[in-house]
Amino acid sequence: MEEGHENFKHIVEKSTVGKVVIDLEGMVHYANPAAYTILGSNEKKIVGKEFSYPVSANKTTELRISHEGGDYRIVEMRVTEIEWRKKPAYLVLLHDITDLERIERLKAEIMERQRVDQLKDEFISTVSHELRTPLTIVKGAIDNLKDGIVGPLEAKQVKIVDIANNNIDRLVKIINNLLDLSRLESNKALINRKAIKTTPLIIETVHNFQMTAQSKNILLEQDIPENLPDIFADPDLIVQVLTNILDNALRYAQDRVMVSASRKELQTSLYSDKGSGKTKKEPVRKAEEVHKFIEITIADDGAGIPRDKYRDLFNKFVQLNRPRGGAGYKGTGLGLIICKEIIRKHQGKIWVEPSPLGGAGFHILLPQFDETVGFWRSLRALLVGARKKKEKVCLLSFTVRNFKELADQKSSEEMESMLEIIDSRIKEQIFRKSDLTFRYTPKDFIVVLPDTDREQAGKVLKRIEEEVEISFDPVPSGTILPELGIGVAIFPDDTQEPEALLNIVLNMAEQDKPVV
Amino acid sequence: MHHAYTVLIADDDRELTKILADLLRYNGYNTLSTFEGIRTIEAVHKEKPDLIILDLKMPAGGGRNVLQALRSREETKDIPIIILSGIEDPFIKDEVTAAGAQDFVLKPYNSEDLLKKIKTFLPGE
Numbered sequence: 001m002e003e004g005h006e007n008f009k010h011i012v013e014k015s016t017v018g019k020v021v022i023d024l025e026g027m028v029h030y031a032n033p034a035a036y037t038i039l040g041s042n043e044k045k046i047v048g049k050e051f052s053y054p055v056s057a058n059k060t061t062e063l064r065i066s067h068e069g070g071d072y073r074i075v076e077m078r079v080t081e082i083e084w085r086k087k088p089a090y091l092v093l094l095h096d097i098t099d100l101e102r103i104e105r106l107k108a109e110i111m112e113r114q115r116v117d118q119l120k121d122e123f124i125s126t127v128s129h130e131l132r133t134p135l136t137i138v139k140g141a142i143d144n145l146k147d148g149i150v151g152p153l154e155a156k157q158v159k160i161v162d163i164a165n166n167n168i169d170r171l172v173k174i175i176n177n178l179l180d181l182s183r184l185e186s187n188k189a190l191i192n193r194k195a196i197k198t199t200p201l202i203i204e205t206v207h208n209f210q211m212t213a214q215s216k217n218i219l220l221e222q223d224i225p226e227n228l229p230d231i232f233a234d235p236d237l238i239v240q241v242l243t244n245i246l247d248n249a250l251r252y253a254q255d256r257v258m259v260s261a262s263r264k265e266l267q268t269s270l271y272s273d274k275g276s277g278k279t280k281k282e283p284v285r286k287a288e289e290v291h292k293f294i295e296i297t298i299a300d301d302g303a304g305i306p307r308d309k310y311r312d313l314f315n316k317f318v319q320l321n322r323p324r325g326g327a328g329y330k331g332t333g334l335g336l337i338i339c340k341e342i343i344r345k346h347q348g349k350i351w352v353e354p355s356p357l358g359g360a361g362f363h364i365l366l367p368q369f370d371e372t373v374g375f376w377r378s379l380r381a382l383l384v385g386a387r388k389k390k391e392k393v394c395l396l397s398f399t400v401r402n403f404k405e406l407a408d409q410k411s412s413e414e415m416e417s418m419l420e421i422i423d424s425r426i427k428e429q430i431f432r433k434s435d436l437t438f439r440y441t442p443k444d445f446i447v448v449l450p451d452t453d454r455e456q457a458g459k460v461l462k463r464i465e466e467e468v469e470i471s472f473d474p475v476p477s478g479t480i481l482p483e484l485g486i487g488v489a490i491f492p493d494d495t496q497e498p499e500a501l502l503n504i505v506l507n508m509a510e511q512d513k514p515v516v
Numbered sequence: 517m518h519h520a521y522t523v524l525i526a527d528d529d530r531e532l533t534k535i536l537a538d539l540l541r542y543n544g545y546n547t548l549s550t551f552e553g554i555r556t557i558e559a560v561h562k563e564k565p566d567l568i569i570l571d572l573k574m575p576a577g578g579g580r581n582v583l584q585a586l587r588s589r590e591e592t593k594d595i596p597i598i599i600l601s602g603i604e605d606p607f608i609k610d611e612v613t614a615a616g617a618q619d620f621v622l623k624p625y626n627s628e629d630l631l632k633k634i635k636t637f638l639p640g641e
Contacts, residue, residue, distance in 0.1 A: 125604070128602075128604060129602045129603065129604070132602035132604075132622075132623045132624060133529060133532075133602055133623065135623070135624045136529075136532055136602065136623040136624035136625065137529065137531050137532050137535055138624075139624040139625075140532065140535035140536060140539065140624065140625070140627070141535050143539070143626075143627040144535060144538050144539055144542075144627075147539075147542070147627065149538050149539060149542040150538065168624075172624055176604075179604060183606075189606075190606045
């Protein structure tokens, strides 16, 4: 009995729920440590004194208790009738719900912000549509005037019509920019990232400006290494950024614009890895935490940008009065903000520095394509799609099980050519555009087949197996042949997790041939 | 000598159809204008234009309905249709081409580009 009492006391003392016993006159007889904390007080100030808050039996009320120093707690107070030392009394239970309250408030704020964002998007797209209608007529009318459709114009009239025309075009650009920006900011923009060849992308974009450069007597040079690593990006959007910056550079340059690109390695990611496809659960992680980028620099020899304006440049509706080259030109004030948004969406960075040519130097960092990250991203996207469409997805693994043995016996060239054969045989048997192939490690070849069940997967497996076998037949005696282990997993039957799917097939292929 | 092609302009904005008609006539096309969906379908059946410039938002059957109606009938299913609309949606071009339109032009149009597009469907001279 004594022990039971001790236990009970211990529980009450350790409880995070504040417990206060008061008599019917409101005098406090007992309070546990949690109660002191919640009330922001101590034993001396509470026990034997009158309870400071109104108490009504069998009711739940919410209290805001102010502490010294400006802090406060939101408390749910529940009162029940009990007997204390043979006399009727109240037990007051105090639940600290401050954090819950804060979470609720945050939730409400987020919802409100989402609602406002949505309203803003709707507003911008409605306004844009409404503006387009009258704008179409004005632009059409001016075009017709300019083209002499309604009669020939005098030189003076042509000048006026040209001014009108340029400004209509500018208005159209502003509307388009506003829409672009609103979409990028609300994540509604379609960003279609894939591995793209960096060198030709830059060279072609620069090439498109050569005519403009010549007409302005500006030397547009480039220093782009051949075969830069691929970047993981939406080519249209990156071209949009480069075009914008180049257009500016040519506008402000005196005689020269220089475009260069190089590889860049940083110790840290520019942004958190959230959403980049790397999670702790992934079976294999790269040991080195070096993040690889491509840096593109567009430099001009214009008047440059004052240092204190560097930040403003990428903020909304800021246009600098840059002295040279800009005569008569008015931008939309949104171009660089859109560039910043686009680059940010690519986990990259854009900034401005003084250029070695004397003017402004715009720098863009874009992450290099990482095949592993790309694979995870594609696989995840594919599984999300399959879940929506209620389709099955099949993952296959072809693993060279005697890899070590082969490597010991063969030269590295022989090894590579043998693995190449396997790789190409697999790829030859994969016909659909939506199928995914990926060389996970030198010895593990992964195939992902959307909308494929176990039976269909079996057929593909058999085809690939036969093809690979034929490729290595006949062989001189004494040479060892690659021994292919095979793994199969079906989403969602086997598991829904991409990492687990991959683990299943890799383990299966490493051990025994599965029964398909 | 080729006979002049006839282009039907369907848009509920009469000022726009006038401006567009001026442009096209100046460039050697005959034009017809309609301002609502059902009249557009009737006009196509009656006049058999060589090409249609079609707005999406129109009274009495919008452009989508017109598109569907024209594509479902043997005698109108091959007439080239260019959608000219102020609806800016990343999917709109795919949507209207899937529904049978040949091209999509966002308002405001650029005269030169629009004429070029028309020419790809109405070659010769």
